[in-house]
Amino acid sequence: MKINGFRGRLITADHADYDTARAVWNGAVDRRPRLIARCGGSADVAAAVRFARDHDLEIAVRGGGHNVAGTAVCEDGIVIDLSAMRAVRVDPAGRTARVQGGALWGDVDHTTQAHALATTGGIVSHTGVAGLTLGGGIGFLMRAHGLTVDNLLAAEVVTAEGDVVRASADEHPDLFWALRGGGGNFGVVSSFRFALHPVGPTVLAGPIFWAADDTTEVLRFYRDFAAEAPDELGTVVRLGTVPPLPAIPAELHWRPAVAVICCYAGAVDDGERAVRALRRFGTPLVDLLAPTRYAAFQAATDDTVLHGWHYYWKSTNLAGLSDDTIAVITDHAYAARSPRSYSAMFHMGGAVARVPQDATAYAGREVAHNIIIDGVWLPAESGKHAAAETAWARRFLQALQPHRATGVYVNFLDSDDDTGRVREAYGDRTYRRLAEVKAKYDPDNAFHHNKNIGPG
Ligand SMILES: Cc1cc2nc3c(=O)[nH]c(=O)nc-3n(C[C@H](O)[C@H](O)[C@H](O)COP(=O)(O)OP(=O)(O)OC[C@H]3O[C@@H](n4cnc5c(N)ncnc54)[C@H](O)[C@@H]3O)c2cc1C
Structure with missing residues (x-):
């Protein structure tokens, strides 16, 4: 051929x-x-x-x-x-990076951190830059520096006609708007140019774990703590069993626990002040929050979600962390059968919420928390776990129904029973505008094997 x-x-x-x-x-x-x-x-x-x-x-x-x-x-x-296109080139003086469309976040952090610079990326280093960016991009740095798309300066795009064009605020601005949240619907991005910010290379980062029995109190405390947190403090709450990572004491491995994972995007001393109340709360099982190389922190949980394992996800934005919402989370989070399944709650806000809603195609800037429910099992365990973990994730989402804010992060949608949720991810207004851009750049819907937005 x-x-x-x-x-x-x-x-x-x-x-x-x-x-x-x-x-x-x-x-x-x-x-x-x-x-x-x-x-x-x-x-x-x-x-x-x-x-x-x-x-x-x-x-x-x-x-x-x-x-x-x-x-x-x-x-x-x-x-x-594009998996062979992973080059990252940094302009340290201009604080920008040009990143090829097949790069992973580990490639970006590795290269930018050599200059003590970074941009908002995902929380697992083997995640792709392209898909994550095109859906919006949430991560530990977003409250300080915005979503990944808020740091996107330009993209080189191959259109459905096979033309190579540049999209930026000045060139094809409609396409540039749609690329910042609208996913892979509008063309193939061969490279991105991102704004970078001074970060680390040493930051105060890591998880604090409490026993699962303490989840209600921890989440109630966290609700108020997060609401007052400075923008530099990014946190993700993880609920499940303690992963068997070498950095975590072996006697805690596989024990049900709630963790607040922190990353302070500023001076370590300021970070220490920002997390003081959190680390004093209750009786943690272990506190691993410490000065850490940012790039190493970004890769710290890579081995808990390995390639080739089987996954089924459900997700939603949350209306808030009311006592009732916390009760649902506490009831369901530990009911999975597979010890690898977990849920994670991202704290949004900060710089994310300060960008006007219609500036990019990312919807849900006003949301304070979203949750992702991840059924995870080994391939050999499919007979034992596939149906049970899928049912657990669906039940958990169903129970959250009264506590949901409208919308869901498009990059957390799974296949099949999530296909109908693409419009929900954007809301009607943004979806309609995306459909218009789609009609201009890909009227035949050549790029439809994705979270599809049909030409409107
Ligand atoms: C373990 C794990 C952790 C995650 N953590 C985060 C997180 O912290 N923050 C977050 O925001 N998201 C996170 N995600 C979700 C992530 O954003 C999506 O899975 C995203 O699709 C991954 O991008 P990718 O390039 O690897 O995707 P791929 O599977 O390669 O592609 C997915 C889709 O993106 C489009 N696409 C991919 N590359 C291109 C390109 N070059 N040009 C045009 N379209 C393209 C295509 O439509 C494709 O179907 C995580 C996912 C996983 C599995």
């Missing part, structure tokens, strides 16, 4: 690497594309898009391959695979 103008690598079912190349992070996803076009740059991406259009092939676009719904791989079509 040959693609005109394509200099990357073509991988078909008869290649030794085919099974590795078609695998995505969620091992429960098992699709067999006809062709994987592993691109070396935007010219290859353009050639692959044109080839797919000419041959009427289903298109999947792969950045980091991390999306739980597995949209980076399709059945019997072409995967436009």
Whole structure:
């Protein structure tokens, strides 16, 4: 097989690497594309898009391959695979980074931290930059520095016609608006340019764990603590069993516990003051909050969500952390059967909430907390856990129904029973505007193997 103008690598079912190349992070996803076009740059991406259009092939676009719904791989079509495009180039004086469309957050943190700079990325370092950015991008630095999309300065995009264009505030501003939250609907992004901020390289970061029995009190305290927290303090609450990581005392491994994971994006001394009340609350099982290299902290939980395990997710924005909401969370969080399943609650606000709602396509800037419920099991445990973890996640979300704020973070949507929630993720107004941009840049909906926004 040959693609005109394509200099990357073509991988078909008869290649030794085919099974590795078609695998995505969620091992429960098992699709067999006809062709994987592993691109070396935007010219290859353009050639692959044109080839797919000419041959009427289903298109999947792969950045980091991390999306739980597995949209980076399709059945019997072409995967436009950017996984070999991971270069990151930093301009330390201008405080910007140019990042290729297949890079992972670990690549970005590694390179930018050499200059004690960073931008808001995800909380697991093997997550892809592209998919995360295009959905909005939430992480520990967002309250201080905004969402990932708030730091996006420009993108190089291969359109559905196979043209290479630049999107920024001055060039194709409608496309630039849509890329900042609207997902992979509008083209293939071959590179991003991000604003960077001074961060670390040493920051005060890490988790504090309390026993699961203390969850109600911890969450009530956390509600008030988070509401008063300075923007520099990013926190994520994790509920589940204690992961068996080397940094955590072995006697705590697999014990049900609630953790508040912190990262202070400022001077360590200021961070110590900001977290003082939290670390004094109740009787923690262990307090691992300490001065840490930011890049190492960002990779600290990588091994708790490994590639190839099976995953099923549910998520929603929360209206707040009322006592009733906390009661539902406490009742359901530890009811999973698989010890690897967990839930995580992100504290939003700060700089995220200060950007006007219509400045980007990311919806839900006013939300203070969202929650993600992650069913996780090993491939060999599917018989034992798949149905039970799926049912647990659905039940948990159902119980949260009266406590939900409208909306859900689009990047936390799973497949199948979440397909109908894309409009919910954006709300009607933003969705309509996205559909108009879609109609202009991809009227045939060539890029539909994603959280799809149809041309309106
Ligand atoms: C363990 C884990 C932790 C996570 N933590 C966070 C977090 O802290 N914050 C957060 O915001 N999100 C987080 N996420 C969600 C994450 O944002 C999404 O899974 C996202 O889709 C990952 O991006 P990716 O490039 O790896 O995706 P992929 O699976 O490669 O792609 C997903 C979709 O994105 C689009 N896409 C990918 N690359 C491109 C490209 N170059 N051009 C155009 N479209 C493209 C395509 O539509 C594709 O179907 C996490 C996910 C996981 C699995």
